[in-house]
Amino acid sequence: MIMDACQRFDPELPEGTRSISRTDISGVNQHPSCLINLLLALQHVFVQCSLLVLVLGVLQQHLLLQDGERARLLSSMLFYSSLSSLIQSCLGTCLPLIQAPSLEILIPAVVLTAQIVTEPACRGPCGESEEEILPRANPVRELQGMTVMVGMVQLVLGVTGLSGVVLRHCGPLVIAPLLCLLGFSIYREAALLCSDHWAIAALTVILLVFLSQHLHSYMLPACLSMPQLPVCRMLSVLLPLLSVWALCAVLESFGGVHLHSVSELLPVLKTSNTSLSVPSSSDHTSFTVPWLSPPMAAETGLPLLSVRGMAAGVVAALSSSVSSVGMYLLTARLLGAPPPPAAACNRGLGAQGLGSVVAGLMGAPLGLSCSVPNACTLGLSQSGSRWTVQLTAILGLALGVSPRLTQLITSVPLAIYGAILSVTYTIAVATGVRYFQFTHIDSGRMVSVDVLLQSLLTSPVLLVGILAFLLDNTVSGSPSERGLDSAEMQKRGCASVNSDPGHHQEVSPGSITRKYHQEVALVYESPYLLRRLWRLPGFRAAPFSACRIEDDGDIL
Numbered sequence: 327m328i329m330d331a332c333q334r335f336d337p338e339l340p341e342g343t344r345s346i347s348r349t350d351i352s353g354v355n356q357h358p359s360c361l362i363n364l365l366l367a368l369q370h371v372f373v374q375c376s377l378l379v380l381v382l383g384v385l386q387q388h389l390l391l392q393d394g395e396r397a398r399l400l401s402s403m404l405f406y407s408s409l410s411s412l413i414q415s416c417l418g419t420c421l422p423l424i425q426a427p428s429l430e431i432l433i434p435a436v437v438l439t440a441q442i443v444t445e446p447a448c449r450g451p452c453g454e455s456e457e458e459i460l461p462r463a464n465p466v467r468e469l470q471g472m473t474v475m476v477g478m479v480q481l482v483l484g485v486t487g488l489s490g491v492v493l494r495h496c497g498p499l500v501i502a503p504l505l506c507l508l509g510f511s512i513y514r515e516a517a518l519l520c521s522d523h524w525a526i527a528a529l530t531v532i533l534l535v536f537l538s539q540h541l542h543s544y545m546l547p548a549c550l551s552m553p554q555l556p557v558c559r560m561l562s563v564l565l566p567l568l569s570v571w572a573l574c575a576v577l578e579s580f581g582g583v584h585l586h587s588v589s590e591l592l593p594v595l596k597t598s599n600t601s602l603s604v605p606s607s608s609d610h611t612s613f614t615v616p617w618l619s620p621p622m623a624a625e626t627g628l629p630l631l632s633v634r635g636m637a638a639g640v641v642a643a644l645s646s647s648v649s650s651v652g653m654y655l656l657t658a659r660l661l662g663a664p665p666p667p668a669a670a671c672n673r674g675l676g677a678q679g680l681g682s683v684v685a686g687l688m689g690a691p692l693g694l695s696c697s698v699p700n701a702c703t704l705g706l707s708q709s710g711s712r713w714t715v716q717l718t719a720i721l722g723l724a725l726g727v728s729p730r731l732t733q734l735i736t737s738v739p740l741a742i743y744g745a746i747l748s749v750t751y752t753i754a755v756a757t758g759v760r761y762f763q764f765t766h767i768d769s770g771r772m773v774s775v776d777v778l779l780q781s782l783l784t785s786p787v788l789l790v791g792i793l794a795f796l797l798d799n800t801v802s803g804s805p806s807e808r809g810l811d812s813a814e815m816q817k818r819g820c821a822s823v824n825s826d827p828g829h830h831q832e833v834s835p836g837s838i839t840r841k842y843h844q845e846v847a848l849v850y851e852s853p854y855l856l857r858r859l860w861r862l863p864g865f866r867a868a869p870f871s872a873c874r875i876e877d878d879g880d881i882l
Contacts, residue, residue: 354422354663356711362555366709367717369564373699373750374426374722375736376743378403380515381427381692385435389466389691398619398729399691400736403427405726406690407697410681412719415712418677419670421657422710424700424718425681427692429511430645431476434638435692438472439465441634469691470629475639476646476693477682483647484676490668493651498761504652505758508698512751519744522586530570530745538562538706560709563750567742574739585739617730629686639693646695647675653696656757660705699746702753851875 358366382400389399410425483489520527542559558565577583654666654674666674682693704710725731782788798808852860852875859865 354420354661354710354712357713358709358711362557362560363711363714363717365561365564366707366711366714367721369561369707370424370700370703370714370718371721371725371735372567372738373563373703373746374407374424374697374718375404375738376746377426377428377697377699378407379736379743380512380519380747381429381432384432384515385439385692389439401619401726401729401732403690403692403726404722404732406681406685406688407694408719408722408726410678410685410694411715411722413681413684414674414677415715415719416677417673417680419654419666419674420712421654421663421666421670421674422661422704422712422715423653423657423674424697424715425678425694426697426700428646428649428695428698429515430649431642431693431695434642434645435469435472438468438635438638466689466691467628467630468632468635470686470689471631471635472639472642473686473690473693474629474631474683475636475686476643477679477684477686479640479643480647480675480679480682480693482679483643484672484674484679487668487672489647489651489675490672493668493671496651498764501652501655502758502761502765504648505656505754505761508649508652509751509753509755509758512698512747516744516747516751519740520748522740522744523583524741526570526574526583526585526739526741527745527748529573530566530742531749533566533569534562534706534745534749537565542708556708560707562706563703563746567738567746570742571738574742585741617728619727619729642693643679646678646693649698650675650678650696653698653701656754657701657704657710659757659760660701660753661708661710698754699750702750702757705753705757706750847875 357363378400382403386399407424407426411423414423414425537558542556542562544558545554545556574583574585578585651671654671657663658665678694678696682690685694725735851857
């Protein structure tokens, strides 16, 4: 059985603790009924697709994908994410986590593709007539190499236990701002999706909040030998999505409203804009999406491990690892489970890295991380069984091999997806703020540092001296521009030696240097007793050598 790999608990825990963990702590180990489990899995699939749509919509601008390639890439990413979710549920933290590309991995990927496509057509001087206009390079292979690098770094972090060591020193004052930042990271993109139709987005948010907060205790009457369950709370994302989706279909059939779907968004999504600009259907050539297509990027070949791709992969791996550890803590907090131990976090990052390596070798352009909206959905539904995650992964694998089915799932209006992302990411912010209650906010903790900084910032002489030193030694400039030209200083130093007005004899630079050193020795030579001291054994070495002029030790 798949679940057998996650039934083992930490052997260091007492026997009584392990038995309590299996029965009473949250719903991680519970087995929902088949119908409820299927509905919960479908709910996770829709939430996962909302994040995939947003990530791929941003990334496809830099890949210049055609209609068929976009549909195939979307289904492939769903397949890779589901495969990694299955690996995570069997080998990882044993928390109900869904894997998906995240914004933390998307940012280095966008930077990498920008570097690839902006390479000059010719190196060195070339005339306009000789310059050839080359086609834009295909960055997919380097993105695949970056994905493999992301997985390798995460695998090393997990296997070596470095993530667990860091986690031991992460208190509430580290976790709280991290979760808040993860929650606020999506506001612009979510607003972009909601701007397609604000009324539909607002209706979705109202229904979602109403079901999850106001009707969270409502029990559906028992029927068909099923126990009473708080279905409104458990399906607080799926029910509003299906209801508003059906309403949109009715309104569009009567011509009352025109909404845009994912297939219309992907060619034109730009996160820097505040409104959507969707071309008409006449701008696109007709393309038939296949029912069955293997999730392989056969045209691109093997991943390309370039230096810049590996550099971007290291940054993406570190960012996604921090985000994933935050999701481990958030998921445990939302489900009322104990915080994951260091060993569980290490296993989670190791399994996540393994999934990214497999995805990169199979053609995925982005590495994988814990899905923030899916983790926050657990806080709304309060249903986080590992059986649900595994069924979600199986559904994703089935949808991932069929671009036509994936296109059907992602035909949800953009405003609904934007509303789901807005509400789910808000849970991360709320959970992060709650972590502040475990700290003593009024404690300064660093009184000595406070005195040091206050004294430093209120001393004008010291502050100006430090700033002037930093600026003078960090801003580029020649020694002559900075006034440090040794020849000029030596000439000025020898001005007193050649102060005779009738003295016009030209001297060589070597004589100027000798005269300069003679004048320095005449004015600044060490006292007699110190000069005798410099001649003693051991006084020519540091730190005494810093206190004498070069020839002090030889002067009697």
